[in-house]
Amino acid sequence: xxxxxxxxxxxxxxxxxxxxxxxxxxxxxxxxxxxxxxxxxxxxxxxxxxxxxxxxxxxxxxxxxxxxxxxxxxxxxxxxxxxxxxxxxxxxxxxxxxxxxxxxxxxxxxxxxxxxxxxxxxxxxxxxxxxxxxxxxxxxxxxxxxxxxxxxxxxxxxxxxxxxxxxxxxxxxxxxxxxxxxxxxxxxxxxxxxxxxxxxxxxxxxxxxxxxxxxxxxxxxxxxxxxxxxxxxxxx
Amino acid sequence: xxxxxxxxxxxxxxxxxxxxxxxxxxxxxxxxxxxxxxxxxxxxxxxxxxxxxxxxxxxxxxxxxxxxxxxxxxxxxxxxxxxxxxxxxxxxxxxxxxxxxxxxxxxxxxxxxxxxxxxxxxxxxxxxxxxxxxxxxxxxxxxxxxxxxxxxxxxxxxxxxxxxxxxxxxxxxxxxxxxxxxxxxxxxxxxxxxxxxxxxxxxxxxxxxxxxxxxxxxxxxxxxxxxxxxxxxxxxxxxxxxxxxxxxxxxxxxxxxxxxxxxxxxxxxxxxxxxxxxxxxxxxxxxxxxxxxxxxxxxxxxx
Numbered sequence: 001x002x003x004x005x006x007x008x009x010x011x012x013x014x015x016x017x018x019x020x021x022x023x024x025x026x027x028x029x030x031x032x033x034x035x036x037x038x039x040x041x042x043x044x045x046x047x048x049x050x051x052x053x054x055x056x057x058x059x060x061x062x063x064x065x066x067x068x069x070x071x072x073x074x075x076x077x078x079x080x081x082x083x084x085x086x087x088x089x090x091x092x093x094x095x096x097x098x099x100x101x102x103x104x105x106x107x108x109x110x111x112x113x114x115x116x117x118x119x120x121x122x123x124x125x126x127x128x129x130x131x132x133x134x135x136x137x138x139x140x141x142x143x144x145x146x147x148x149x150x151x152x153x154x155x156x157x158x159x160x161x162x163x164x165x166x167x168x169x170x171x172x173x174x175x176x177x178x179x180x181x182x183x184x185x186x187x188x189x190x191x192x193x194x195x196x197x198x199x200x201x202x203x204x205x206x207x208x209x210x211x212x213x214x215x216x217x218x219x220x221x222x223x224x225x226x227x228x229x230x231x232x233x234x235x236x
Numbered sequence: 237x238x239x240x241x242x243x244x245x246x247x248x249x250x251x252x253x254x255x256x257x258x259x260x261x262x263x264x265x266x267x268x269x270x271x272x273x274x275x276x277x278x279x280x281x282x283x284x285x286x287x288x289x290x291x292x293x294x295x296x297x298x299x300x301x302x303x304x305x306x307x308x309x310x311x312x313x314x315x316x317x318x319x320x321x322x323x324x325x326x327x328x329x330x331x332x333x334x335x336x337x338x339x340x341x342x343x344x345x346x347x348x349x350x351x352x353x354x355x356x357x358x359x360x361x362x363x364x365x366x367x368x369x370x371x372x373x374x375x376x377x378x379x380x381x382x383x384x385x386x387x388x389x390x391x392x393x394x395x396x397x398x399x400x401x402x403x404x405x406x407x408x409x410x411x412x413x414x415x416x417x418x419x420x421x422x423x424x425x426x427x428x429x430x431x432x433x434x435x436x437x438x439x440x441x442x443x444x445x446x447x448x449x450x451x452x453x454x455x456x457x458x459x460x461x462x463x464x465x466x467x468x469x470x471x472x473x474x475x476x477x478x479x480x481x482x483x484x485x486x487x488x489x490x491x492x493x494x495x496x497x498x499x500x501x502x503x504x505x506x507x508x509x510x511x512x513x514x515x516x517x518x519x520x521x522x523x524x525x526x527x528x529x530x531x532x533x534x535x536x537x538x539x
Binding site: 003085088 | 304316320339
């Protein structure tokens with residue numbers, strides 16, 4: 001583990017903001033357990049719980065909280081300067097932070113998605129959801145981490161992307177799904193564990209290529225932005 | 237020995253000019269960057285530290301540009317004014333992390349040495365979140381010194397320190413400067429700069445107002461005309477007595493008392509009680525009316 005990852009992980013797990021990560025996964029598992037225990041057919045509740053809540057809210061919101069915290073909160077409180085005043089190529093700062101963000105998001109989301117998938121259909125479906133969720137965690141994290149460097153309001157813009165772009169526009173204008181991480185995750189899950197519940201609305205090559213483009217593109221953008229990171233004089 | 241050079245440096249934000257055509261060269265020893273709040277000190281420091289691109293001109297460390305060049309941090313340490321520290325780390329962990337990020341051959345020893353240098357050894361294993369303001373500042377200085385940099389930039393390093401910590405920090409800066417390092421610290425307090433550095437760069441409204449030996453600049457500052465507001469039991473009689481004094485350049489009689497323009501601060505303030513006593517006049521109020529640092533600095537700009 002690099003020193004940057006170590007500081008990032010300690011900063012992330014040591015802040016109260018980290019507690020925000022838990023209610024949503026608990027809600028996801030709780031709803032799945034309740035529905036299953038109540039004996040309702042999984043065709044009735046599987047789609048809203050897994051797709052609507054799990055992939056539509058839990059995954060992106062967790063990635064948003066973590067992805068904007070690993071760099072954004074250090075920019076806000078000024079602690080990032082301690083890392084920036086070191087003779088490190090900027091990719092050695094961005095990559096460890098991205099890996100911590102994606103790792104923490106994937107760990108937080110994969111387990112509840114797996115449990116929900118098992119309760120809805122099968123172990124394979126659960127594994128498919130967890131694996132595709134991890135890919136989504138990486139793409140989302142790269143995007144939200146880059147947003148921390150591109151704007152002063154990364155959380156707000158991230159929410160606009162999750163709620164307006166993915167939550168609303170994707171349902172109205174199907175073409176927008178090409179730029180939706182959520183739909184890449186759906187397609188990947190459907191490919192790993194084909195099911196009648198989920199229907200991949202983008203093709204598999206689009207899902208794979210665009211996930212890679214999101215991850216690599218926004219990571220490169222973040223590295224570039226960090227290389228020209230400016231600090232305005234506060235008292236001058 | 238390392239040199240920091242600013243050549244014709246300006247920095248503006250939209251229509252606002254924060255730093256205007258500043259040129260300076262910093263060599264070994266301690267230099268104070270003096271100026272009132274809002275003068276542009278932090279902007280100058282951030283440009284020197286490579287955190288801000290100059291809008292015009294060049295900022296270099298030993299001939300290499302500081303902007304967009306992380307390699308300069310091998311020779312440069314920065315202590316910002318903002319108190320931000322990783323609260324969840326102890327001072328030792330913080331210094332150790334800095335040493336590791338610098339890829340030092342023996343990070344543990346470097347961290348211990350830096351902690352000792354700022355006298356934080358006793359509290360080194362406590363979380364920084366539990367420290368006083370002065371201790372946090374020292375923890376940040378330790379992290380900035382861990383790689384033994386040739387150049388150390390400090391933005392208002394004495395803020396929040398108690399007198400003992402302040403004295404210790406001053407001694408530390410002195411000894412670092414005496415070892416041939418280039419130390420620059422900013423301050424808006426004249427006395428701080430006087431105690432630490434012989435060389436001073438005075439910056440006012442984004443411009444370099446004075447540069448060089450502190451004593452010369454100090455003389456310029458103290459020998460300027462001073463304005464006092466005086467109220468007494470008999471203003472007119474006091475005015476007559478005062479105008480005969482060589483240290484007094486002029487007296488205005490106003491509704492609220494006297495406005496006295498003195499050529500020399502020390503002579504006037506020593507003479508006034510004697511005159512009042514001899515004339516049997518009771519002085520009710522004596523107020524230097526232009527003693528704000530800003531007025532001292534603006535006088536320097538005009539001088």
